[in-house]
Amino acid sequence: AQTVTQSQPEMSVQEAETVTLSCTYDTSESDYYLFWYKQPPSRQMILVIRQEAYKQQNATENRFSVNFQKAAKSFSLKISDSQLGDAAMYFCAYRSDKETSGSRLTFGEGTQLTVNP
Amino acid sequence: DAGVTQSPTHLIKTRGQQVTLRCSPISGHKSVSWYQQVLGQGPQFIFQYYEKEERGRGNFPDRFSARQFPNYSSELNVNALLLGDSALYLCASSLVRGGGKNIQYFGAGTRLSVL
Numbered sequence: 001a002q003t004v005t006q007s008q009p010e011m012s013v014q015e016a017e018t019v020t021l022s023c024t025y026d027t028s029e030s031d032y033y034l035f036w037y038k039q040p041p042s043r044q045m046i047l048v049i050r051q052e053a054y055k056q057q058n059a060t061e062n063r064f065s066v067n068f069q070k071a072a073k074s075f076s077l078k079i080s081d082s083q084l085g086d087a088a089m090y091f092c093a094y095r096s097d098k099e100t101s102g103s104r105l106t107f108g109e110g111t112q113l114t115v116n117p
Numbered sequence: 118d119a120g121v122t123q124s125p126t127h128l129i130k131t132r133g134q135q136v137t138l139r140c141s142p143i144s145g146h147k148s149v150s151w152y153q154q155v156l157g158q159g160p161q162f163i164f165q166y167y168e169k170e171e172r173g174r175g176n177f178p179d180r181f182s183a184r185q186f187p188n189y190s191s192e193l194n195v196n197a198l199l200l201g202d203s204a205l206y207l208c209a210s211s212l213v214r215g216g217g218k219n220i221q222y223f224g225a226g227t228r229l230s231v232l
Binding site for chain 1: 148150152158160162165172173175205207209211214215216217219220221222223224225226228
């Protein structure tokens with residue numbers, strides 16, 4: 001079974017600064033997808049960014065980028081120019097590419113990000 | 118366009134009761150997945166339904182059941198409620214069952230409190 005570990009329960013960053021959230025995972029599979037989801041106090045999970053394991057190029061979405069290290073099974077999220085609206089719980093998630101796994105996401109425990117003005 | 122909608126938003130039950138949670142996927146989405154998120158933890162996968170059939174089940178007891186209707190909406194049922202069932206229940210919909218084009222969109226969840 002796959003596992004996802006987020007070793008930072010809490011992180012804080014000053015507005016306009018850069019912060020990196022860590023995630024490691026364990027799998028024996030070669031084809032999979034990795035995600036970062038954001039969960040603000042409104043509770044709704046919002047997709048921030050996703051990475052296909054077969055792609056060597058790191059995914060970027062505006063101020064959000066990832067550092068995907070497949071051999072090390074590491075998938076960190078970098079938030080540049082942090083904004084007050086970035087404050088939320090961030091979850092790293094894994095999904096297998098096997099057809100039998102369907103949509104099943106395996107989540108980490110989350111990192112609570114605080115943005116200080 | 119409406120996103121994933123869940124009802125009710127908050128529910129209070131007592132131990133031993135039964136509860137039904139509802140989810141309407143994004144229009145055109147045929148897959149619905151359910152997750153349980155206990156306070157302070159990441160969501161745990163419960164079920165996936167695709168084209169009205171169960172396509173995956175997580176490590177949950179038989180007290181948990183679900184179904185998907187012809188309009189692709191879904192219900193999650195939990196029988197004989199325990200205090201440990203208190204959690205946020207999230208529904209996610211996606212266009213396809215899995216693979217590269219599968220992106221899940223989540224609803225705001227139903228907060229279940231068992232007293």
